[in-house]
Amino acid sequence: MINYNITSLIDIFGLVQGVLLGLILIIENRYQKSKLLLGLFLVLYSIELLDPILQDLHILKENPILLFIPFNFHYLVIPLFYLYIMSITNSILKTKRIFLILLPGILEFLFYCILFLQNGDFKMNLYNSGNFTELLWVFSLLYSTYYGILIIKHINKHKKTAEDFYSNTEGKLLLQAKRVTVFLLCFFSFFMFSEIFISDEYYEEHIYTIISAINVIFIFWIGISGIRQPKLFDSQNLSNKNIAINLTNSSLTKTELINKEYSKLIELMSKEKLFLEPNISLADVSKKTEISQRNLSKLIRKNSNTNFNQFINNYRVEEAKKLLKDSSNNNLNMLGIAHSAGFNSKASFYSVFKKRTSLTPTEFKNSKL
Numbered sequence: 001m002i003n004y005n006i007t008s009l010i011d012i013f014g015l016v017q018g019v020l021l022g023l024i025l026i027i028e029n030r031y032q033k034s035k036l037l038l039g040l041f042l043v044l045y046s047i048e049l050l051d052p053i054l055q056d057l058h059i060l061k062e063n064p065i066l067l068f069i070p071f072n073f074h075y076l077v078i079p080l081f082y083l084y085i086m087s088i089t090n091s092i093l094k095t096k097r098i099f100l101i102l103l104p105g106i107l108e109f110l111f112y113c114i115l116f117l118q119n120g121d122f123k124m125n126l127y128n129s130g131n132f133t134e135l136l137w138v139f140s141l142l143y144s145t146y147y148g149i150l151i152i153k154h155i156n157k158h159k160k161t162a163e164d165f166y167s168n169t170e171g172k173l174l175l176q177a178k179r180v181t182v183f184l185l186c187f188f189s190f191f192m193f194s195e196i197f198i199s200d201e202y203y204e205e206h207i208y209t210i211i212s213a214i215n216v217i218f219i220f221w222i223g224i225s226g227i228r229q230p231k232l233f234d235s236q237n238l239s240n241k242n243i244a245i246n247l248t249n250s251s252l253t254k255t256e257l258i259n260k261e262y263s264k265l266i267e268l269m270s271k272e273k274l275f276l277e278p279n280i281s282l283a284d285v286s287k288k289t290e291i292s293q294r295n296l297s298k299l300i301r302k303n304s305n306t307n308f309n310q311f312i313n314n315y316r317v318e319e320a321k322k323l324l325k326d327s328s329n330n331n332l333n334m335l336g337i338a339h340s341a342g343f344n345s346k347a348s349f350y351s352v353f354k355k356r357t358s359l360t361p362t363e364f365k366n367s368k369l
Contacts, residue, residue, distance in 0.1 A: 007209045008056035011049045014216040018046025021223025028227075034087040038226045041080040044073040046219055052208075067123040070112035074140030076105025078184055082147045085177055089158050104143060108136075141188055151181045164282065164297050164307045176225075183218065187211075262303045265289055265296075275315035278344035282308045316342040317356045320349070324365040334361055 025039030050071045054060045060067055079101050086093055093101075115123065126132055155178045191211065194203055268288060274280050285308075286293045300311050320341035323329050332340065338349035338361075353361050 005056060007204070007212050008053055010209065010212040010216055011053045011056065014212065014219050015046050015049040015053065017216070018042055018049070018219040018223065021219070021227065022046060025223070025226050034084060035226060037080060037084040037087055038222075041077060041084060042219065042223055042226070044080065045077050047071045048073055048077070049215075064120040064124040064127075067120070067127050068112055068115040068118075070109055070116050072108065072112055073105060074137065074188075075108045075143055076102065078144040078147050078151075078181070079105060081177075081181065081184070082151050085151050085154060089154070091154070101147075108140075141185075144188060145185055148181045148185045152178050155181075164309070180222065187215070187218075259303075261289070261291060262299055265291075265299065269315060273315075273319075275312045275319070276340075276342040278339075278342055280312060280342075312342075313352045314356065317353055320353060320361065321357075321364065324361060325368050337361065 019042075022039045022041075022043035025035050025042065029035035029039065048071060051060075051069060054066060054069070083093070083098065083101065115126075194207060194211075198207065265285075268285075269275060272288075274285060274288065277284070282293050282296060286296050289296060291299065297308060300306065300308055304311050304314075306314065320337055320343075323332070323337050323340055329337065329340075334349070335346045338344075338346050341349070343349040343352070350360055353359070353364070357364060359367065
């Protein structure tokens with residue numbers, strides 16, 4: 001008899017939403033490798049909920065033939081997330097390396113397929129022994145931890161790269177990926193050790209419902225973030241056509257042409273005030289100026305000695321200064337000033353403003369009264 005409870009309903013909701021969000025990422029972004037990998041990660045991560053759902057509903061107890069259903073991907077989930085991180089940072093891996101990373105997960109799936117085809121009595125005896133599943137969990141945790149460490153090391157190496165591409169780095173998935181990785185490792189570890197060292201009755205009554213709720217929130221967040229997240233680093237290296245043409249048809253030197261391009265950028269920033277768009281990215285400015293992202297980033301660094309994030313925020317701080325000095329803006333609070341200057345939050349406004357001026361916006365305003 002199927003026994004529904006709040007935990008099983010939460011898990012079912014997590015499974016359904018995770019698979020749907022994952023499929024949206026896969027179907028809508030099948031030509032974009034990074035989101036394809038994230039979608040696959042989300043689908044496999046969510047499908048793993050099927051086994052605890054069957055246990056909670058007492059289906060496995062009454063139908064032992066369903067034991068070891070081949071929807072366990074302990075050796076595949078975090079390695080897939082590792083490949084996703086490598087993809088959004090344009091870190092190229094050889095096909096052979098990718099295959100070796102995924103091989104343990106593929107072997108795990110095939111192994112569970114073989115187990116699933118065995119008779120019910122054999123599977124029940126193996127399941128009740130406990131040692132078998134615990135051993136698989138321990139080795140999968142070690143394997144996942146290894147790739148979790150690789151993810152964290154890779155993020156630390158590239159943590160400043162986001163500032164070369166975004167004026168607002170808040171909420172960018174790469175910058176939160178370290179926390180996602182730590183969450184996954186802690187979640188897996190807690191889940192495994194809870195099952196081993198905590199009694200089944202106490203675990204099911206007091207702990208598992210909370211874990212399930214946290215898991216559902218995580219699945220929803222990672223799915224929605226993935227759908228909204230643009231590719232962090234555009235691998236498309238557009239040629240700087242205007243410079244190439246000018247070099248061919250002009251007597252100007254390369255340095256003069258580069259200075260001309262930078263002047264064009266400054267004029268665009270002054271006239272169109274692109275910095276007022278809170279989420280303006282290097283890709284957006286690249287399209288406006290018809291300069292490739294790589295060349296545009298180099299152009300900004302060489303001429304302003306800043307990265308893209310600092311370059312845009314310098315304009316925002318100057319705009320905020322003007323707004324703070326203007327008495328007609330006294331009706332605006334600091335959040336209103338922040339938004340009017342292109343910042344997307346009061347916290348980032350205060351942080352950037354004080355870093356540039358050594359004063360908080362309030363202190364700056366009072367000093368000008």
